[in-house]
Amino acid sequence: MAELTLIAKGAEADILLDPDWNGVKAIIKRRGEKSYRLPELDAAIRRSRTIRESSIIHRAKEAGVPTPLIYSVDPDGAQIVMEYIEGDKVRDIVGRIGPEERTRLFREIGRKTGLLHGAGIAHGDLTTSNLISSGGRGVFIDFGLAEMSDEVESRGVDLNLMYRMLISTHYEHTEELFTAFKAGYEETLDEAQEALDRMNEISKRGRYVERE
Template identity: 45%
Template sequence: MALMKKGAEANLYLESFVRVFHHAGGGKVVIKHRVSKRYRVSEIDNQLRDSRTALEAKLFSDAKRAGVPTPLVYEVDRTNMRIVMEFVRGQQVKFVLEKLRPKTRRNICRLIGRQIARVHRVGIIHGDLTTSNMIFTENGKVYFVDFGLGEYNSSVEARGVDLHLFRRALQSTHFRITDEAYRAVLSGYRREFGRGADEVIKRAREIGLRGRYVQKEERAWH
């Protein structure tokens, strides 16, 4: 198995379909293996790895049903904490976003906003929206490839946190274009989510202003 990426919580391996499933079939698969972390006690370690593996597989398929491109899940192995899934060919949005022409970039961001709205509408919180978790494919789709911190939650608060965290991710990775990108995300979100979108967006802003290191004048409750 070829190591594709050593992430923070899991290792990603690239493997051929045939080698994994032992029968006729083509193409490549990605194996996401949640490795044990020696720094934490086994109770926390097992609980986090098991629940995140099971939940992530379910979130992938529910998100796909809601109209968001996600890799197809072929197998969930809760003994070894592995998910075997489709390999999505493309580039991480992280690497393309700043190279795109402004208009294309706005469109991609709007699409991302629409997709966030789609998962939110069916009660899913992504939990870790960053541009490294999104794959931009040749046919212009954006795949959400990591639901490792996702959950089922339909509250305005959780949706607000989701949006707020995406803004924070844009700030730390794409600080040059954060504002224009986030504006486009919100416009897509608004259009797709429909009624109630403004409430979520307002909450996201409030959550940002609640932060520990935000200027007092800008805080929500002065």
């Protein structure tokens, strides 16, 4: 029995690497108990998020969005076993890849986000920490807060979070990256403009934003 390695400790879950899960290299996502939350509330949140996440990852794949393969799901243990994706977090490589590659990658991510939204899925935590650059593709991970929704509001929230991430973390390239993302997004989603307009509206809902 191979040893599990903790490769990431997310806010919500531990990500463990199993080098030999029935013969394959696999990721185990385990939603640990949150001792700050009431056990009853905690169990309900962890269970429902585990089921929802695995089913949404699968649906995203059907829509042509690169996501890890699901190997096994355990709702009561709040655990999902899935494919290990080789590559780096987009968050970590933005600063070290060239402008051309950067633009290409974000356009591709925009395209896939359009496909995701077109399939009625909102990611819920669309940040550059939840995208892995693998073989030139942007693989979408962590669907922990995703929901089935084709509401323009959920799409706008996704876009707003991505934009906010570009402002807070990738502030040197914010506009360049978002322009590329937007171009890709508009290619694959017919209602892209509506979602982008909503994003602008949502960003103004924060407290004390300049109102027009």
